[in-house]
Amino acid sequence: MTTGLWGVTSGISGATVTAATPPACRRSITTIGAARPRLSPSGVVLEGPEWPIATATHFVPSFAALTDVPYSLRLELSVRVGGAWSPWAAGATLGPAAFESAVPIDALAVDIDVFTSRAPVEAARLRVRLREGESAAVLGAPWMLTLSAFEPSARPGPAAGSLVPGIHIAVPPRSQMDAEAAIANRVCSPTCVAMLLDFWRRPVTFEALIAEMFHPALDLYGVWPAAIRAAGRRGLAGYLLRFPDWPAAAWCLAQGLPIIASIRYGAGELTGAAASQTPGHLIVLTGWDGEMVLANDPAAPSAAQAARRYRLDELERVWLARAGMGFVIFPPDLPLRGA
Template sequence: MTYPGSTTTIHERAADWTGAEIRGAQLHAEAVSLASGASSGTLTSLPLTVAAFDELVPSWNAVTPGAGSVSVEVRAQMGAAWSRWYSFGTWSSAEGRSSLDGQKDSAGQVMTDTLRLSKKATAYQYRVTLRGEGTTVRLLAFNTSDRARQSAGLGTASDRRAWGKINDVPQRSQMIYPDGGEVWCSPTSVSMILAAHGVDVTVPQAAKSTYDRAYDGTGNWSFNAAYAGALGLRAYVTRLPSLAAAENFTGAGMPIAVSLGWKKGELPGAAMATSSGHLMVLIGFDKAGNPVLNDPAAPNNATVRRTYPRAAFEKLWLSHSGGLSYVVGG
């Protein structure tokens, strides 16, 4: 999936891992698992050449029974030199999942779920480590993007075929939970999308299952995609260049979670006056092309459904996160 300034590469079948170095693991038609008798194993990809980028966000879908876990590391090539291996922490469906703090050097830094480089890279390589009997990885995805081009698609014309189509997604407010719900926008959004696909988990369950110990919160983008993936769906993080591109998903019956921020007065009708970063679910577009959202910041479930002005919403989404979106499907 390639757009101007953004590329998402997805590996989910044996052919995608041709040439990878595999130790203690084995390939299946659509997954990687530990080899028989091994307690841990690794798959190291070949270098992947993509359009110039200075940010990378990984995603993975894995099954980690018991105390099993998965770690994903990435290194980037800038000019002729390779960076160190940067880790995105340890993921597990059990307790104890955590990103890894303190990874900053002259080449770049990891900010929980995002590798930000000090200059443009032209290639990257990834390494996934599997631990524990039964641990299996069935999808690895990497979004690479050029921060300088994150708003390049602003105002892209729509073909309007998705206008007037609203997907049926249950409405859930994060604000009705007194024990931390005010910061549960990401797992609340994921729980709504899961429910739309027939997987019904409560908001507190989703929050508990995405909690990142190092981040001390539930907003880790990679962990939220991993959570949906662990429940059997295909989930990954991407960046879209415009609402016109987002219409391809909602028009096909696939709501997506989107990340944006705004200052007072910038988003008319917003459930919160301001936000430094908020996830909500884009469920479709009204007949005039304005985005229709399930905004978990609403004070109660009945007021979650919101319609925001297209131009204002698109500008805030692209300028804040470069069009970052969770894509979750069957």
């Protein structure tokens, strides 16, 4: 599988972001000085550089500003195919802003947080749209704009060798069942983000985080870039990445970086799972022990029951052979062994 992370930062060291990225997925992280957005008829637009992302067909962007100021955003992507740039395609708006409606285009299909090109691309460019009255505070704070680009046709093979001696990151467990009963089965994403905020000592009111991450137009709590935006509002950097294989994930865990993993499975596919089956769910990977992966599963009935041990071969199948998406969240000044 071809997969990599591109990005641009301001006020956050590009070297730090690179050091927090699995080596096999490192591409280009550029640090710039003051942002130079431009005013448009519908908000303020900050555009990243052109990235030579050859052969990729799938893209997942994210943006985080390290400020507690509430703000809205929309991520927009353009790709070059056959020497010509496509019009800009827009993802879901995060926050209450009513940006000008995006026009669907032939070159790129958009499914909430995933952009899919109809043909392998030669290059891509990413931009974030902000409200004019909020842009100065947002872009005056440290921020990062990233793009996970991948070609998912090749599936990961089995992990090589044993995982001993093992790693365990002490992420405080939470259960989504602590939320209101009417939504408890739907809030795995805010629950996982809350676990990582607890771990990085940015505790949050659970109910407030759930409300912040809810997308009323889509009736969803699990829009992927909303997790990175929410972490940024608590002073944490982060990115979304299509993980290519288990060694890339194990590398993050060995650096002390927990991973929020997007999984889906049918009955009997994940032994010992908190839910018998799910069309889409998030868990926090916290390490491994031998051939078992350690995780906090928010679908558990209580926080005390959230810690789980899943077989590596099964987790690879329900995570890496399917969505494969992971969220990595970390302090922007964290010294990392991967540097």
